[in-house]
Amino acid sequence: MSEPIIKLENISKQYRLGLVGTNTLRGDIQRWWYRMRGKEDPTLKIGEENQLDSRAGEYVWALRDINLEVQQGEVLGIIGKNGAGKSTLLKILSRVTGPTTGRITAHGRIASLLEVGTGFHPELTGRENIYLNGAILGMTKQEIRSKFDEIVDFAGVAKYVDTPVKRYSSGMYVRLAFAVAAHLEPEILIVDEVLAVGDAEFQKKAIGKMQDISKGGGRTVLFVSHNMASVQKLCERSILLEYGKIVLRGHTNEVVNQYLKRSEGYLPESKAIVNLSTHPNKVLDPKIGFQKLRLLIDGKEDTILHTNCVLEIELHVVIRRANENIRLGIVIKSDNNEKLIGLNNTMLGKTIVSEEKKSHVFFIKLPDFPLIRPGIYYIDLYLGDNDGDYDTVKNAASFHLKETDIYSSGKIPYPHTNIVAVPKFDIKKI
Amino acid sequence: MQPQNNKYTLVIEPKRSLLDLNLKEVWQYRDLILLFVRRDLVARFKQTILGPAWFLLGPLLSTLVYTLVFNRIAQISTDGAPPMLFYLTGIVGWNYFAACLNGTSSTFTANASIFGKVYFPRLVTPISTVISNLVQFFIQMLLLFVVMLIFWQRGASFQLNLTALLIPVYLVILAAIGLGVGIIISSLTTKYRDLIQLMGFGVQLWMYATPVIYPVSTVPEKYRFVVLLNPIAPIVENFKYGLLGSGSFNLTGLLYAAGFALVFLFLGIVLFNRVEKTFMDTV
Numbered sequence: 001m002s003e004p005i006i007k008l009e010n011i012s013k014q015y016r017l018g019l020v021g022t023n024t025l026r027g028d029i030q031r032w033w034y035r036m037r038g039k040e041d042p043t044l045k046i047g048e049e050n051q052l053d054s055r056a057g058e059y060v061w062a063l064r065d066i067n068l069e070v071q072q073g074e075v076l077g078i079i080g081k082n083g084a085g086k087s088t089l090l091k092i093l094s095r096v097t098g099p100t101t102g103r104i105t106a107h108g109r110i111a112s113l114l115e116v117g118t119g120f121h122p123e124l125t126g127r128e129n130i131y132l133n134g135a136i137l138g139m140t141k142q143e144i145r146s147k148f149d150e151i152v153d154f155a156g157v158a159k160y161v162d163t164p165v166k167r168y169s170s171g172m173y174v175r176l177a178f179a180v181a182a183h184l185e186p187e188i189l190i191v192d193e194v195l196a197v198g199d200a201e202f203q204k205k206a207i208g209k210m211q212d213i214s215k216g217g218g219r220t221v222l223f224v225s226h227n228m229a230s231v232q233k234l235c236e237r238s239i240l241l242e243y244g245k246i247v248l249r250g251h252t253n254e255v256v257n258q259y260l261k262r263s264e265g266y267l268p269e270s271k272a273i274v275n276l277s278t279h280p281n282k283v284l285d286p287k288i289g290f291q292k293l294r295l296l297i298d299g300k301e302d303t304i305l306h307t308n309c310v311l312e313i314e315l316h317v318v319i320r321r322a323n324e325n326i327r328l329g330i331v332i333k334s335d336n337n338e339k340l341i342g343l344n345n346t347m348l349g350k351t352i353v354s355e356e357k358k359s360h361v362f363f364i365k366l367p368d369f370p371l372i373r374p375g376i377y378y379i380d381l382y383l384g385d386n387d388g389d390y391d392t393v394k395n396a397a398s399f400h401l402k403e404t405d406i407y408s409s410g411k412i413p414y415p416h417t418n419i420v421a422v423p424k425f426d427i428k429k430i
Numbered sequence: 431m432q433p434q435n436n437k438y439t440l441v442i443e444p445k446r447s448l449l450d451l452n453l454k455e456v457w458q459y460r461d462l463i464l465l466f467v468r469r470d471l472v473a474r475f476k477q478t479i480l481g482p483a484w485f486l487l488g489p490l491l492s493t494l495v496y497t498l499v500f501n502r503i504a505q506i507s508t509d510g511a512p513p514m515l516f517y518l519t520g521i522v523g524w525n526y527f528a529a530c531l532n533g534t535s536s537t538f539t540a541n542a543s544i545f546g547k548v549y550f551p552r553l554v555t556p557i558s559t560v561i562s563n564l565v566q567f568f569i570q571m572l573l574l575f576v577v578m579l580i581f582w583q584r585g586a587s588f589q590l591n592l593t594a595l596l597i598p599v600y601l602v603i604l605a606a607i608g609l610g611v612g613i614i615i616s617s618l619t620t621k622y623r624d625l626i627q628l629m630g631f632g633v634q635l636w637m638y639a640t641p642v643i644y645p646v647s648t649v650p651e652k653y654r655f656v657v658l659l660n661p662i663a664p665i666v667e668n669f670k671y672g673l674l675g676s677g678s679f680n681l682t683g684l685l686y687a688a689g690f691a692l693v694f695l696f697l698g699i700v701l702f703n704r705v706e707k708t709f710m711d712t713v
Contacts, residue, residue, distance in 0.1 A: 015711060028621075091710070095442060095549035098707035104442035110549075118547040121469050123476040132469055135462035136548055164476075 003107070004069035005220050006093075006188055011066040011102035013088050013244075014059050062088040064244045066102070072187075075214045075221040077235030077252050079228070079259050084241040086224045087192065090114060093222065094190050108187025108220075111137055115192070118177075122166035126157055126176055129165050133180045147183045154209075155179035175202055182209045189213060192224045210234055228256050228336045260337055270303035270376070272296075274397045276316075282393045289391030290381055291359075292316035295399060307404035307413075307420055311366040317383060319354040320390075326352035328362060329382035335375055340418060341366075344382070370420045372413045374403045444707075451699050455551045462550060466558035471565055485569045489525060493518045500643045509645035511676035512586045515578060520642035522574050523669040526567040526601065527662055528633050530608025533559035535615040535629055538709050545710060552706040553699065556613050560605045567601070578673070589675030596684075597672060600665045603684075603691045607661055610694030617698075617705040636660070641667050645677050658683070661690035 063085045070076050080086050091097045093104065094112030119136040120129050130151055134144035144151075152158050155176040157168070165173055191210065207230060214221045214234075225231050231238060231252060238255040240248040242262075248255050276282060276290040283289070296312035297305055305311060313330060329344035343364065345352055354360065371377070378398045383391040403412045406420060413420075456463075475481040493514055500506045501513040508516040534556035538545070541555055581588070619625045639660045641649075646667050649657055657663045664683025671677050 091546075092442065096546055097710040099442065099444055101444060104440075106440045106442070108440075110440065112548060114547045119544050121473055123473045124469060128468070128472070132465045135459070135465045136544070136550060138459075138550065141461040141465075 005072040005108055006068075006070045006104065006106040006110075008066050008068040008093075009103045009105075011063055011089075011092060011099045011104065012061060013063040013085075013092060013097075014100040015062050016059055061244050063092070063099075066244075066246060068239065068246065068249075070188075070220055070222065072220055073214060073218045074237060075210075075223060075235045077231040077238030077255070078222060078224045078241065079226075079231060079238055079255065080241035085244040086241055087114075088244075089241070090190050090192050090222070090224055106188060109138060110188045110190065111181075111184045111186035112190040113178075113181045113192065114190070120165055120173070120177060123164055125164050126152075126161040126168070129176070130161075130180055133177065134184075137181060137184050138186065139184060143185070151176075151179045151183050154182065154205075171202075178202075178206055182206070182213070185217070186219070188220045188222070190222045207233060228260070229338065232256055232336060256336060260335075270398045270400060272301035272303050276381070276393055276396060279393050279396060281395055282391065283389075284391040288318050288320045289383055290315065290317055290393050290396070293379075293381070293397050295397060297399075303399045305369055305399055305401045307369060307372050307401070307406050309369045311369045313364045313379070315362045315364070315381070317360045317362060319358050319360065319383075320356070322354060322356045323385055324351070324353045325385040326354055327382070327384050327386070328352060329384075330364060331380040331382070332371075333378045333380065334373070335377070340371060340377075368420070369401075371401055372404075372406070372417055372420060373415055374401055376400055450703070451696075452551055452553070452703055453699075456553050456557065459550055459554050463554050463558045463561065466555065467562040467565075470558065470562040482569060485566050486573050489518060489521045489570055489573065492521050496521070496643055506644050507648050509647060509676040511588050511670070511674045512581055515581055515586070515588060515674055516645075516670070516676065517643060518574055518577060519670050519673050520640075520666055522567070522570045523600070523604070523666045524637055524640060524642045524662070525570065526563060527604045527608050527665075528637070529563040529566060530560050530605055531612045531633055532629070533563060534609055534612025535619070536626070537613060537616040538620045538705070539616070539623075539626070542710070545706075553613075553702060556609055556616070556702075560609050564601070564605070574673070588673075590673060591671075591675055593668065593679050594672035597669065599684075600669050603665055603687050604662070606691035606695045607687070610691065610696075610698035613698040613702040614694070617701045617709075620705055620709040636662070639663070641670075641677075645670075646680075647677060661687040 066089065078086050078089065088097075090112065091114070092099050094110060094114060096112075096114070119133055121132065124132065127148075130148060131141065131144050134147075135141065139147075152161055155172070155178070157172050157176050160168065160172065165176070168176070210221060210223070211234060213219050221234070223231065223234055235252045237250065238252040239246050240255050240259050248258050272295045274293040274295075276293055277286040279290070292315070294301065294314035295303060296310075296314065297303075298310050299312075315328070317328070319326065325346075327344050327346050329342065331339050331343075332341040333339050352360075352362075376398055377400075378395045381391075381393045381396045382389050403415070405412055407413075407422075475484065478484065480487070496517040497513045500517070501508065537552070537556045537559075541552075545552060578588075578590070615625050615629065639656050640662045641657065646654075646657055646663065664680045665687050667677050667680055668684055671679050
């Protein structure tokens with residue numbers, strides 16, 4: 001392996017909890033006094049791990065002993081729950097704040113996009129802001145001048161380039177800001193959630209641009225996002241942060257799966273008959289609500305589906321109180337938590353009336369299963385009425401979908417597409 | 431693919447050596463300094479009717495009020511110089527210093543939102559403040575020359591002399607002290623905001639310790655040490671001497687001010703560089 005373009009050794013960051021006030025002055029004097037006598041800073045020892053629910057300790061470690069190497073041209077995803085330390089890590093990498101301990105060595109310029117439009121001044125025109133923002137992000141005037149037309153083009157604001165940006169629509173503003181940032185040419189680019197801006201078309205453009213940057217430009221990108229789909233699209237490798245530590249590193253798909261498992265709690269193995277009463281993700285206690293689920297594929301108990309099969313879901317449910325507006329819903333999700341199919345009885349125009357303490361069996365039948373992409377899928381179950389949900393079981397069951405020759409042509413559909421479409425396809429000679 | 435360029439090698443560590451002033455990096459960001467200056471000037475007068483004329487109105491009105499209060503009512507001597515010219519000269523010189531000090535002393539608190547999102551050498555911001563204030567100074571100097579011309583035509587007595595050629599030196603010293611003291615204050619206020627309160631009236635009081643509205647010659651021997659300790663005093667005094675010939679040229683004072691500027695600028699940058707690494711956590 002060649003020398004990593006960026007290397008983190010034992011990076012830690014400590015934060016002080018609570019307010020800064022007169023009391024902190026005492027702490028500061030104490031620290032200073034210890035340092036003057038050549039002793040170790042006493043406050044560095046009492047820090048706790050950063051668990052948002054733990055209240056002990058005045059200091060927390062937002063990051064603890066992070067070691068990481070990133071190679072040139074790599075796009076590394078950084079994922080983790082809120083408070084896991086992602087933003088702190090990016091802040092240290094982008095030099096907004098310094099680490100408490102450790103050392104980072106980077107062979108190249110680091111530019112960060114922690115927020116688009118940093119330093120935009122509302123009174124200045126688009127043109128002036130492009131120069132200002134570019135310079136803030138570390139470009140020289142000459143570099144900006146050579147890219148100016150490209151930036152304006154990418155943002156699609158050519159007509160308004162001499163208008164103050166306070167007159168821009170929010171979409172234009174964000175597009176312009178992203179365009180400046182995207183045309184930076186640092187060796188290392190740090191991106192935090194900026195893709196959550198603009199309309200769908202622009203997001204696609206933005207992701208495409210990021211891919212170009214890494215693949216075409218040989219540049220390194222560190223990408224933080226809560227959007228698993230875009231992490232998977234962009235990053236080959238990812239790390240998972242939890243409580244300020246790297247708990248997993250590896251292929252993005254693996255890391256994302258782990259992350260989803262950890263955040264959703266339990267993920268089921270594929271079984272045709274699932275006992276829901278003791279399911280770990282069930283909300284209500286075992287005796288009421290969802291009891292049992294059975295998967296039938298083309299009339300037989302199975303967990304492996306193919307496109308266009310007949311999928312039947314049999315649900316055994318105990319309802320506690322008499323109710324005339326029962327709503328029963330199922331959602332089928334992909335392995336990265338995208339909801340693909342969502343159905344409930346009220347949407348189908350069916351009412352369910354129940355007496356007190358009554359057992360029911362519901363049958364939900366999908367005659368032509370419409371999904372294509374091979375992989376694992378999960379089923380969420382919802383039970384409630386117009387006032388809300390009573391019992392839910394997320395990831396109640398799972399099944400596998402295999403590649404299917406749906407057009408009987410000996411070819412399988414594109415594996416990255418989702419649903420079946422059977423077109424009429426005529427060819428006319430002219 | 432770009433060749434890996436080792437001249438960019440960057441090391442991030444908790445602490446930097448005290449004497450590493452990081453000035454090379456500031457120089458790399460010189461374009462940003464100029465763009466900040468431009469932003470300051472353009473943004474300041476957007477949507478005002480008078481625009482940069484406000485730079486002139488401020489000192490003109492102050493001069494009128496000072497003439498009325500200190501000359502006509504309190505009858506403080508102006509060392510033989512025409513009162514209007516005497517006050518205006520003092521105000522123009524002092525204003526530059528005060529603007530630098532006020533502008534740079536809030537560097538961290540005023541720019542927290544931008545500093546929290548992106549890195550550039552933080553020193554760029556106060557330096558650009560000092561430079562954009564220079565534009566204000568030049569416009570006010572023009573005003574001063576016009577007023578001097580008017581007085582000269584009317585036959586008022588003042589002697590523009592060769593020491594006026596030292597004005598650029600005075601400016602550099604004023605800028606250095608304003609920057610040095612300002613960034614020290616801004617560094618100290620990241621955690622404890624108490625000094626901001628002091629700044630509110632501190633600059634105002636400092637002016638009274640500076641011979642803006644009185645000549646040094648009128649200060650009683652007993653209190654002269656205050657003026658002697660104040661590094662701005664000899665600069666303003668020499669500034670007035672060069673333009674109006676009032677008072678005297680104070681070389682020791684000038685050297686003292688230059689020394690003061692060097693020491694405080696150095697201290698300021700050292701402190702500023704220490705604070706800029708972690709101020710986001712406390713600001």
